[in-house]
Amino acid sequence: MTGSVPLHLSTTCLKPIIEMKQFISTADVPSVPRLVDIALNYKKDPFRDKELGKNKTVGMIFLNPSLRTRLSTQVAAKNLGMEAIVFNIDKEGWALEMNDGAIMNGNTTEHVKEAAAVMGQYFDILAIRTFPGLKNKEEDYTEKYINQFIKYAGVPVVSLESATLHPLQSLTDVITIKENWPHARKPKVVLTWAPHVKALPQAVPNSFAQWMNAWGETDFVITHPEGYELDEKFSGNAHIEYDQDKALQDADFVYVKNWSSYKDYGKITCTDPSWMFTNEKLALTNSAKVMHCLPVRRNVVIADEVLDGPNAIVIPEAGNRVWAAQAVLSEILKG
Amino acid sequence: MTGSVPLHLSTTCLKPIIEMKQFISTADVPSVPRLVDIALNYKKDPFRDKELGKNKTVGMIFLNPSLRTRLSTQVAAKNLGMEAIVFNIDKEGWALEMNDGAIMNGNTTEHVKEAAAVMGQYFDILAIRTFPGLKNKEEDYTEKYINQFIKYAGVPVVSLESATLHPLQSLTDVITIKENWPHARKPKVVLTWAPHVKALPQAVPNSFAQWMNAWGETDFVITHPEGYELDEKFSGNAHIEYDQDKALQDADFVYVKNWSSYKDYGKITCTDPSWMFTNEKLALTNSAKVMHCLPVRRNVVIADEVLDGPNAIVIPEAGNRVWAAQAVLSEILKG
Amino acid sequence: MTGSVPLHLSTTCLKPIIEMKQFISTADVPSVPRLVDIALNYKKDPFRDKELGKNKTVGMIFLNPSLRTRLSTQVAAKNLGMEAIVFNIDKEGWALEMNDGAIMNGNTTEHVKEAAAVMGQYFDILAIRTFPGLKNKEEDYTEKYINQFIKYAGVPVVSLESATLHPLQSLTDVITIKENWPHARKPKVVLTWAPHVKALPQAVPNSFAQWMNAWGETDFVITHPEGYELDEKFSGNAHIEYDQDKALQDADFVYVKNWSSYKDYGKITCTDPSWMFTNEKLALTNSAKVMHCLPVRRNVVIADEVLDGPNAIVIPEAGNRVWAAQAVLSEILKG
Known part of the structure; x- marks a missing residue:
């Protein structure tokens, strides 16, 4: 496959020429085939980079429910020796204000400007899931929510599915097609x-x-x-x-x-x-x-x-979510 | 006690003759006295098998609330060097379909066939709590829910209390009686x-x-x-x-x-x-x-x-939940 | 600053003359300047005491929602090599009875006498958040809830905010003023x-x-x-x-x-x-x-x-929550 790397090379040897600084869409990925190869290397040897995430923490913030994305990313983080802290902000926290200039005398308790920046103080990577409202196309398609987090977090942001894209799923799908x-x-x-x-x-x-x-x-x-x-x-x-x-x-x-x-x-x-x-x-x-x-x-x-x-092949496809998440976290850690 | 093992022996030396492949009822336990002894050994020396669970993960899935079972199993897993990932599927996820052949156009979002099989891709052991409905005796007493998980998970299943049995509690109770x-x-x-x-x-x-x-x-x-x-x-x-x-x-x-x-x-x-x-x-x-x-x-x-x-003796009895869970997890890991 | 300790000294060398046995108010703190210095030392070198919390677990019990307190304390615990187990008892568990002598035929499922004592069996430190009702001044100002936990837990209790005080926040505030x-x-x-x-x-x-x-x-x-x-x-x-x-x-x-x-x-x-x-x-x-x-x-x-x-300076102030929590946990672990 054009651009891919021999599978026998250690992923830790693969220094990215262009670093991956966030993971929101394909635009953040220097080379899709290379990222797929890194994932498949982890599938062969999940603990090869157990030292990479030492003393690093990923905060996983959910504004919407999740099964596969949450569990597979937690497992991927552990495989890299990272801590993963899950926070269901919708259930365990409170409603966030997303609008600049809002007079916050209503139902929202904290502005994303503070929430994102504070979480950026605590985590090395901020991973976040936020669904579209499906009512306002422009609001959804400008990715207002996740972009507010990116703007204020001050640390790399990984999408756990945003209003318009689900890149960890799609990377998994490429991996699954390639190995089949x-x-x-x-x-x-x-x-x-x-x-x-x-x-x-x-x-x-x-x-x-x-x-x-x-x-x-x-x-x-x-x-x-x-x-x-x-x-x-x-x-x-x-x-x-x-x-x-x-x-x-x-x-x-x-x-x-x-x-x-x-x-x-x-x-x-x-x-x-x-x-x-x-x-x-x-x-x-x-x-x-x-x-x-x-x-x-x-x-x-x-x-x-x-x-x-x-x-x-939906079950092995879901299983591949771990290697996709592990490839993404590892590339950001190396960045 | 007939069948028991001298307490000074390391539990890691005790190779099970018949392996424990799941933990749902006494039928899964090759020797109750031996399992009790293993638990009491952990009580004396909680971290003796800290390497046993290295790079292993237990997924703890709750369809119903829990205090002792959840916390004691988390502590037991940590004592063995395992990761424990808690998922309150009823609150953090969605309603599961348990009926084969269902046309899923109602309130259930995912079939247990997928949910269990996917979690089996992520975890080495799947631990699950599911209460009875107390309306349909046959459904409850055939243990329809936990049996669906066992059927589809593809990894060992540990009951954190099912419709008709609570084996981690009962093992704890045997331990508590024995030591008193x-x-x-x-x-x-x-x-x-x-x-x-x-x-x-x-x-x-x-x-x-x-x-x-x-x-x-x-x-x-x-x-x-x-x-x-x-x-x-x-x-x-x-x-x-x-x-x-x-x-x-x-x-x-x-x-x-x-x-x-x-x-x-x-x-x-x-x-x-x-x-x-x-x-x-x-x-x-x-x-x-x-x-x-x-x-x-x-x-x-x-x-x-x-x-x-x-x-x-209800408080030390509850404290013994840790050693019961640790004995069970360790035996399954060794299996 | 009077009473402070040179910053170049390892915090592990600082044996407390009077031990910190709990963390509810300033009355529990032998020396505020010293605790601030310990926190600032951790800010410089977060992982200096990674061995201190080995095989130790802090249970973090929330009766009310939290963002900064929860996440910063989890990160602080990890920095010390401790496990932090989060339990939102209001959402994941059930309503606790706080009144002695109550005939529990109503909405409360478990008495704090059992809940606190059982959690004391599982954790080395019990950290708890409980808000005031703001209806009964005496009940709130006698700190009825957290005092029941202290009375029955049998292990050191750390306040994650109680009815009348929020000491981890205030320690953070002192740290923030000092460094600015x-x-x-x-x-x-x-x-x-x-x-x-x-x-x-x-x-x-x-x-x-x-x-x-x-x-x-x-x-x-x-x-x-x-x-x-x-x-x-x-x-x-x-x-x-x-x-x-x-x-x-x-x-x-x-x-x-x-x-x-x-x-x-x-x-x-x-x-x-x-x-x-x-x-x-x-x-x-x-x-x-x-x-x-x-x-x-x-x-x-x-x-x-x-x-x-x-x-x-609200964002770096919130960031300092980690070092406040780490100083408190470390002092209690050393105690």
């Missing part, structure tokens, strides 16, 4: 929309598209009902195909995911159950590996028969 | 029901009975109002005596505990305050040591005069 | 009341006054509207000046803080916005450094122009 593709030709990867009962963020599909484009090692197709087009800033030159069956033809990997509309912002404009991913859909592919970021609503997004069948 | 009984003859141990304002699970009394029977080193009597008979699967050959005063006669240990009816499932069918354990009741015994798993409602279950008096 | 005052003369320190939308405890101003008095290295003035006098037990001989402008004259440090009335207990008797701290007020001072314990309601308590200006 031993062939010389580029795999065909299809991102397909699927139904859901709730209006979900576009963060995972935006991010997956951004990373597929940045990686450049796949033939990338996106399929969804009309009206579900992603922000072109992220989908880029991906081929968009409204006919799901046509899109799935000869796919080597299918990434299934629901999202709410970007155009009709935050709305559910399609509930057509025929978009659910089933064995019938799988039969159209090149016996594709089936991926999903989880949690997945069974028999709404993906049918049991697929998730319980031999093509689903 | 220096005599040659078998002690008389009485498990007595007491009143409570809420319908509580049968897990603690079921489990206590199961462990007393498996240990076999006591004369074991159960006393409760008619209608409060425990599942015979657990009470076994214990002598059941409906007259509390008669049961308490010559008791060396009294284990006080409320539970809701098993027969009239999950119901409170007796509120008679004369079942509360008082000094008057204590006077019937052989100056018995008084035990309770805690939390205890004072002056409802046990009178202040008993809990504040010299016969109560 | 290189001059020979005593600085003038003014504690000024400011408006707020909620009735807040008197713990921070009480405690700040107590520590200023115990330290004795400042000219200390308190200013507030009439009716907001603090308990004289804490304000002591401080000069009280009802005219804020007059009080601020020539101030070297201004500590801004709201509190509810002590006289008309727990009530808000003044909402006058002219008490908000602004650049106009700052202009009256000797270009004073501006302090606040945080969280602060911007443009209600202190104006943006001050907090965003060069005189505010």
